[in-house]
Amino acid sequence: MPQTTVLIDGTAVPRNLGGVGRYVEGVVSHLTDPALDVHLVVRPVHAAHFREIAPHLTLHTAPAWTDSVPLRFLWEQTGLPALGRRLGATVLHSPHYTFPFSWRRGSVVTLHDATFFSNPEWHSRLKRTFFTWWSRRSLRTRPVVIVPSAATATEARRVVPGIRADVRVAPLGVDRTVFHEPSTAEVEDARIAATLPDDASWIAFLGTIEPRKNVTALLDAYASVRDARALTGSDTPWLVLSGARGWDDAAIERLDALQDADHVIEAGYLPLEDLSGFLGGAEFVVYPSLGEGFGLPVVEAMATGACVLTTRRLSLPEVGGDAAVYTEPSAQDLAVAMASLLDDPALATAHRASALARAASFTWEATAAVHTHAYRAVAGGVR
Numbered sequence: 001m002p003q004t005t006v007l008i009d010g011t012a013v014p015r016n017l018g019g020v021g022r023y024v025e026g027v028v029s030h031l032t033d034p035a036l037d038v039h040l041v042v043r044p045v046h047a048a049h050f051r052e053i054a055p056h057l058t059l060h061t062a063p064a065w066t067d068s069v070p071l072r073f074l075w076e077q078t079g080l081p082a083l084g085r086r087l088g089a090t091v092l093h094s095p096h097y098t099f100p101f102s103w104r105r106g107s108v109v110t111l112h113d114a115t116f117f118s119n120p121e122w123h124s125r126l127k128r129t130f131f132t133w134w135s136r137r138s139l140r141t142r143p144v145v146i147v148p149s150a151a152t153a154t155e156a157r158r159v160v161p162g163i164r165a166d167v168r169v170a171p172l173g174v175d176r177t178v179f180h181e182p183s184t185a186e187v188e189d190a191r192i193a194a195t196l197p198d199d200a201s202w203i204a205f206l207g208t209i210e211p212r213k214n215v216t217a218l219l220d221a222y223a224s225v226r227d228a229r230a231l232t233g234s235d236t237p238w239l240v241l242s243g244a245r246g247w248d249d250a251a252i253e254r255l256d257a258l259q260d261a262d263h264v265i266e267a268g269y270l271p272l273e274d275l276s277g278f279l280g281g282a283e284f285v286v287y288p289s290l291g292e293g294f295g296l297p298v299v300e301a302m303a304t305g306a307c308v309l310t311t312r313r314l315s316l317p318e319v320g321g322d323a324a325v326y327t328e329p330s331a332q333d334l335a336v337a338m339a340s341l342l343d344d345p346a347l348a349t350a351h352r353a354s355a356l357a358r359a360a361s362f363t364w365e366a367t368a369a370v371h372t373h374a375y376r377a378v379a380g381g382v383r
Contacts, residue, residue: 003034003037005037005090006089006093007038007040007084007091010095011066016244020096022172023039025175026131027371028050028135029054029364030256031054031056037376039089040247041059041060041061042061043072043117044061051336062079073098077100081100089105090105090379091379092108093108093109094109094110096110096112097111097135098134100171107144108144108374108375109138111145112294113152114160116128118159119290121213121370122211122212122290123211125226135160139156140160140162140165144342144377147168148169148170148315149319151293152293152315153167153169168373171319172362173365174343174363174364175364178273178275180304181304182280183277189274189277190277205218205287209246209255211251211290212289212292213289214288214329215246215254216254218286219264220335221335225338239262240278242267242269242270280301284299285306286338287308287309288309288310294319295316302356305356307325307347307352307355324351324355
């Protein structure tokens with residue numbers, strides 16, 4: 001079988017990797033089909049990292065000036081297709097919404113989310129304008145579009161008329177070298193990284209502080225639970241939030257007003273090596289999102305053996321299955337669900353065991369297989 005030459009554009013990966021970075025890492029490190037000749041182009045800041053995790057690929061480095069977002073888009077429209085033609089690529093994979101208009105050979109685009117259409121209030125005006133524009137063009141002009149969940153595929157078909165692309169679902173995987181059942185030492189390291197007091201237990205949240213993550217409701221629910229348990233003399237685990245501050249001004253205002261007595265810690269970014277201990281060492285992980293394209297923190301938490309409390313919005317039930325505990329996203333419902341888990345440790349323990357089994361079904365090998373089939377279909381002109 002002749003090789004299919006594929007060029008993957010990794011220049012959109014943010015400096016701190018983040019969600020799209022995890023996706024590109026997971027896919028490229030598992031594209032090992034000998035029928036594919038895979039090339040990856042990244043910005044210089046990421047070259048050493050991707051060379052280490054995917055030594056089987058041919059790595060290319062974009063110009064240093066692509067660190068500028070506007071200049072990166074300019075290079076995507078000019079330098080990227082020129083690189084693809086020079087390599088003789090038959091397929092160009094654009095893994096983050098945008099693609100070069102001048103590329104006339106095989107094209108695959110990944111769309112991670114359709115809530116820019118369905119719930120624009122969750123996003124900044126600039127982001128929703130930008131991503132809805134590109135999503136429409138990908139769905140209407142590219143031969144294959146990859147999405148991370150059936151919910152995202154359904155939502156895209158609902159909100160974007162005139163779709164011509166073959167929309168394929170590729171659920172994301174979990175890096176078991178990072179997310180695994182933690183040792184006692186890893187739990188203690190995470191406690192120190194999160195600046196928790198000695199011997200303090202905690203409830204974990206992992207995600208960007210943005211409107212759809214519903215952090216204000218989480219803070220209200222936690223305060224309600226803590227106050228109610230204090231009346232009965234019961235201690236409540238601390239609430240620890242890990243993730244970057246986004247554009248949820250109301251939640252950020254609340255976080256800025258926290259006092260030590262609130263027992264809430266905003267830990268910011270925790271190192272990857274501390275995440276298994278942080279998630280798996282928690283009493284439970286709460287992810288009260290109003291809707292996700294996939295919900296990677298849920299499956300990553302389950303892979304550490306965590307009991308996960310989340311909502312049934314959009315893709316989250318696809319990820320959590322029967323292993324997760326579900327609640328409505330209101331502060332009142334969250335408080336009831338959190339109190340139930342704290343009052344019934346056996347319930348949390350049962351969900352820990354089922355979480356591990358559920359997480360085992362999400363592998364990057366399976367994700368990469370969907371991509372391999374998509375590349376072959378596009379290269380063969382199959383729709």
